[in-house]
Amino acid sequence: MQVVIAGGGGQLGRELARARWPARFTLRVLSRAELDVAEPSAVARAVASAELVINAAAYTAVDKAESEREAAWRVNCDGPALLARACAERGAPLLHVSTDYVFDGTKSGPYTETDPISPLGVYGASKAEGEAMVRERCAQHIILRTSWAVSAFGHNFVKTMLRLCREHDTLRVVADQIGRPTPTKDLARALVAIASRYTDGTPIGWGTYHFAGRGAASWHALATEVVQLQEPFTGRRPTVDPITTADYPTPARRPPNSVLDTSKLERALKLEPARWQHGVEDIVRELLSAPTPSA
Numbered sequence: 132m133q134v135v136i137a138g139g140g141g142q143l144g145r146e147l148a149r150a151r152w153p154a155r156f157t158l159r160v161l162s163r164a165e166l167d168v169a170e171p172s173a174v175a176r177a178v179a180s181a182e183l184v185i186n187a188a189a190y191t192a193v194d195k196a197e198s199e200r201e202a203a204w205r206v207n208c209d210g211p212a213l214l215a216r217a218c219a220e221r222g223a224p225l226l227h228v229s230t231d232y233v234f235d236g237t238k239s240g241p242y243t244e245t246d247p248i249s250p251l252g253v254y255g256a257s258k259a260e261g262e263a264m265v266r267e268r269c270a271q272h273i274i275l276r277t278s279w280a281v282s283a284f285g286h287n288f289v290k291t292m293l294r295l296c297r298e299h300d301t302l303r304v305v306a307d308q309i310g311r312p313t314p315t316k317d318l319a320r321a322l323v324a325i326a327s328r329y330t331d332g333t334p335i336g337w338g339t340y341h342f343a344g345r346g347a348a349s350w351h352a353l354a355t356e357v358v359q360l361q362e363p364f365t366g367r368r369p370t371v372d373p374i375t376t377a378d379y380p381t382p383a384r385r386p387p388n389s390v391l392d393t394s395k396l397e398r399a400l401k402l403e404p405a406r407w408q409h410g411v412e413d414i415v416r417e418l419l420s421a422p423t424p425s426a
Contacts (some may be wrong), residue, residue, distance in 0.1 A: 132330055135181040136160045137168050138188030142282040147187060147321040153327055163188065168210030178217040183326055186214050186227045187257070193232070196253040197382040202373040207257035211313060212264035215272065221292065223328060224337075226322055231278035232342075233259040233309060234330035236386020243392045244276075244339045252383035262339070273325060274339040275318075275396075278389050279353075281410070282315040283417045288350070292357040293418060296369055302358070305350035310389030311343035314410025318342060324400050335399040341391040344407030349373075353411070360412055364419035 132155055138144045139160035149162045159181075166177045168188045178184060188210055190196060196203035211227055218225040232255035233248040250256040261319045265272050281289040295302055321342045328334050348356075351373045375387065397403055 132182045133157045133159065133180055134183045134185065134326065135177055136185045136187060137166050137177070137210075137343045138163070138186065139165070141187055141189070142280055142285040142287060142315045143187040143318060146282060146315040147185065147283045147322065149283070150316075150319040150323050152323055152329075155330060156326070161347055168214060169205045171213055174213040174217050178214070178221050178223065181218075181221060181223045183329065184214060184218050184223055184225050184226065185322060185326075185367070186211060189228070191254070193252065193254045193384040193385075193398040196257070200253050203253050203257045204260075207254070208260040208264060211261035214264045214270060215268035218271070219269040221255065222271075224273070225265060225269050225397075226273045226275065226325060227262070227265045228318075229262050229274050229276045230255065230258045231276060231389040232386065232392055233262065233276065234386055236308075236388040241390040241392035242341070244341060244395055251386060254383060258385070268335065272337055273335070275322065276326075276339065276341050276345045276391060277313050277318055278391050279310045279312040280315050280318065281312055281414060283414050284315075288312075288353060289357055289411060289414050290418070292354050293361055293415070295362055296358060296365065296367055300369050302354060302369050302371045303374045303378070304351045304354040304371055305376055305379055306349045307375050308385055308387050308389070309347050309349050311345070311347055311391055311393075312353050312407040312411065313342070313344045314405075314411065315416060316408055317344060318406050321400070321402065321404075324402055328400070335396075341393045342396050343393055343404060344410060345404040346406050346408070347390045348407065355407060356411055357415060360415040361419060364415075
């Protein structure tokens with residue numbers, strides 16, 4: 132079975148490329164340079180021979196999206212719309228990755244798939260509309276929302292904290308936003324499991340699911356974990372001071388509660404997410420043990 136992966140140069144795309152896939156799968160991992168998901172002819176060519184498509188392409192610069200609305204909308208909405216239509220015409224299922232930022236964070240408990248969405252900024256709104264396009268144009272779809280993605284690749288919170296640990300003795304990190312950090316290695320495993328169920332003839336139902344690392348944390352708690360994990364490699368241990376969202380204003384508003392309820396997917400796959408701390412430890416070890424950190 133040929134699987135086309137859009138967004139192959141990003142955090143998730145690179146983890147999907149190095150994940151353990153059953154031998155029956157053949158991967159075509161396409162970077163942004165190889166597949167512009169918002170270019171109709173490029174999408175048509177990419178999907179022409181696909182039997183399954185995973186859309187890991189996304190504009191994820193949350194703050195820049197506020198001033199680059201068109202760019203965010205192009206990748207996060209126009210791209211999924213084109214992929215969904217091409218998949219429907221081809222008869223290929225589409226696995227589309229979305230985000231916790233479709234919610235406003237005002238709920239007191241974890242968000243389920245049926246909770247109403249209410250994005251706070253351009254990034255979340257563009258991803259929400261991308262979801263709508265997938266639902267409208269491709270019946271055979273799975274939308275997989277995730278949160279707080281971290282990996283050894285690209286730009287993410289763990290890599291930022293490692294850099295700041297080298298540069299500062301005191302870090303000030305927001306403590307009043309909570310979510311479920313998600314190592315993209317674990318997210319890739321979940322997507323492989325979903326794809327495998329499809330080819331096994333025991334697919335999970337089409338629709339929307341949540342996947343995230345096990346256990347909730349604040350950004351402050353995640354930063355504290357990173358500081359502790361990097362100390363044996365660097366000999367440095369900056370202090371991590373908690374601050375409020377108001378102390379650290381950003382162009383885009385963040386949901387104060389990004390905790391996703393993952394029980395629906397756990398029941399469907401009989402798969403419990405790993406604790407996020409385990410994945411973060413692997414990321415820190417990979418980055419600080421390597422001669423040159425991943426780009």
